[in-house]
Amino acid sequence: MRFLADAMLGKLAKWLRMLGYDTVYIPDADDDDLVRIAINEDRILLTRDLPLCDRRIVRSRCVFVNWGTTSEQVRQVFKKLGLQFSEETLFTRCTVCNGEIKPISKEKVASRVPPYVYRTQENFGICVNCDRIYWRGTHVEHVLKALSEQK
Numbered sequence: 325m326r327f328l329a330d331a332m333l334g335k336l337a338k339w340l341r342m343l344g345y346d347t348v349y350i351p352d353a354d355d356d357d358l359v360r361i362a363i364n365e366d367r368i369l370l371t372r373d374l375p376l377c378d379r380r381i382v383r384s385r386c387v388f389v390n391w392g393t394t395s396e397q398v399r400q401v402f403k404k405l406g407l408q409f410s411e412e413t414l415f416t417r418c419t420v421c422n423g424e425i426k427p428i429s430k431e432k433v434a435s436r437v438p439p440y441v442y443r444t445q446e447n448f449g450i451c452v453n454c455d456r457i458y459w460r461g462t463h464v465e466h467v468l469k470a471l472s473e474q475k
């Protein structure tokens with residue numbers, strides 16, 4: 325399942341990427357752009373705009389997202405679409421550019437991560453698109469904790 329988030333939902337887009345979902349976020353896209361991308365790229369449109377979501381052409385592939393914390397919004401989307409959170413898909417999408425993350429050996433990232441991280445982490449990934457290095461850091465633990473507290 326792939327997503328497209330509207331301009332109001334940048335943080336939700338980041339969290340979905342962190343959870344492994346291919347999520348496009350274009351802050352300056354207008355409503356017609358969003359509809360066109362959702363249809364052409366077969367994506368679920370996530371929006372805070374009810375009239376947009378209710379347009380006939382996009383209604384079947386749109387989720388209206390209510391106010392709330394980002395973790396509440398993630399839960400709304402998962403519930404509406406019947407998705408299950410999976411640890412296995414963590415770190416498969418770059419939170420910055422939505423590129424794919426591939427595993428990379430620890431030796432190769434030695435000069436690119438802080439010494440403490442290198443000492444304490446074993447698994448690393450690299451975004452094939454923007455070259456950013458990923459590991460399971462505190463920001464991920466924070467997201468997982470926020471999501472689990474609501475179950």
Ligand SMILES: [Zn+2]
Nearest residue numbers: 418421451454
């Ligand atoms: Zn990237």
